Amino acid sequence: MGRTPCCDKNGIKKGPWTPEEDLKLTNYIQIHGPGNWRTLPKNAGLQRCGKSCRLRWTNYLRPDIRRGRFSFEEEEIIIQLHSMLGNKWSAIAARLPGRTDNEIKNYWNTHIRKRLLRSGIDPVTHAPRLDVLDLSSILSSALCNRSLLNPQLLSLVNTLLLLKQENPEILLQHLHQNQLYNSQQNASTVSTPAVPCTSVVSQMEPMQANGEGSCYDIFTHFGYPNPQENLTSCSLTNASVSQPNYVQCAPNPTVPLVSENSDFQSVQGSFGSVGSTPLNSSSTFINNSSADDERESFSSLLKFEIPESLNIDDFM
DNA sequence: AACTTTTACAACCGCATCATT
DNA sequence: AAATGATGCGGTTGTAAAAGT
Numbered sequence: 493m494g495r496t497p498c499c500d501k502n503g504i505k506k507g508p509w510t511p512e513e514d515l516k517l518t519n520y521i522q523i524h525g526p527g528n529w530r531t532l533p534k535n536a537g538l539q540r541c542g543k544s545c546r547l548r549w550t551n552y553l554r555p556d557i558r559r560g561r562f563s564f565e566e567e568e569i570i571i572q573l574h575s576m577l578g579n580k581w582s583a584i585a586a587r588l589p590g591r592t593d594n595e596i597k598n599y600w601n602t603h604i605r606k607r608l609l610r611s612g613i614d615p616v617t618h619a620p621r622l623d624v625l626d627l628s629s630i631l632s633s634a635l636c637n638r639s640l641l642n643p644q645l646l647s648l649v650n651t652l653l654l655l656k657q658e659n660p661e662i663l664l665q666h667l668h669q670n671q672l673y674n675s676q677q678n679a680s681t682v683s684t685p686a687v688p689c690t691s692v693v694s695q696m697e698p699m700q701a702n703g704e705g706s707c708y709d710i711f712t713h714f715g716y717p718n719p720q721e722n723l724t725s726c727s728l729t730n731a732s733v734s735q736p737n738y739v740q741c742a743p744n745p746t747v748p749l750v751s752e753n754s755d756f757q758s759v760q761g762s763f764g765s766v767g768s769t770p771l772n773s774s775s776t777f778i779n780n781s782s783a784d785d786e787r788e789s790f791s792s793l794l795k796f797e798i799p800e801s802l803n804i805d806d807f808m
Numbered sequence: 809a810a811c812t813t814t815t816a817c818a819a820c821c822g823c824a825t826c827a828t829t
Numbered sequence: 830a831a832a833t834g835a836t837g838c839g840g841t842t843g844t845a846a847a848a849g850t
Contacts, residue, residue: 508818508844530835546836547819582838597839598817 505539509548513538517545518553551594558590562599570596571604575618 509517520536526549529542538545551557562570566588573584581593581600588596600615608615 506820528835541820543821543836544819550837551818579839593838594818602816 503539504541504544506544509552513540514548514553517548521549521553547594551592556590557592562591562603566591567604570600571618574600574604578616 505513516536516538520532524532524535526546529546531542532538532545533540533542536545540548569588570584573587577583579597581597585591585593585596605615608618612620614620
């Protein structure tokens, strides 16, 4: 069926609102209340489309709107709700008093989404994007800098690298299954909300350095069906994890651990909390708002294990 | 200082859904 | 049941301000 335009385009002003227009709209709504958006512009003496008035009111002029920077708690809520609801901005906004869907959407697109991507997390599925990680570069960056990495992280990277070399089909299959699994989780969130991956990552924190917190945990947590079955070719042995071969170095604050654009930065964002104490107990690792870089600290990666099975020469 | 690029956010557009006739 | 109107929603765009060169 055909639709009539929401308003006559002729003589309708577009673009940013002036203070005078804001005043007219606010005054009118204070007297008559919101609603009847089609007739409101004419009655209020505005050369605007009703839709534009409604948007201006709901997104900007409404008195109960809370402006200003998003707090840690708000950001965490957004991430968790988004992992359950997807791009249902109005549903998310309904749980954040004083915030509009438009504001949350903008904040997601300009801040959170980018940070998740930078951290190697898929902002749609909230799962780690292992497919885009350059594992060799991670290892070589870490080794070149003689810094200390988390043992589980290095084991995981090593495992994935070897798996990638020895059996790339299986790795791809796992990644595909992971994507599928996460899509299904997201699709079924109405009745049984999926555990937000941010929380999942947090749950990984207490991983122990005895080999239990290795790639098995990560594959399990992120939906790989039976990792042991298909990881037999992986050379992550218990020995490589349970017999730590730490290279301990004091971090040198004057020398960056990795280069600014290194892929390693992504991994530290993804798994930075693995086996470590979170920087902020009330926040997940991606809950970094005000000082993004500040909170992307490397302080959680002060331990670094080089598995015996790893041939360092390959990365130098 | 001038120019270019990036970032942040307000606003627009088209479609979907619900309500009313 | 179909047509129409009103409103809501999510994706996208435009632009001012900030940052970088």
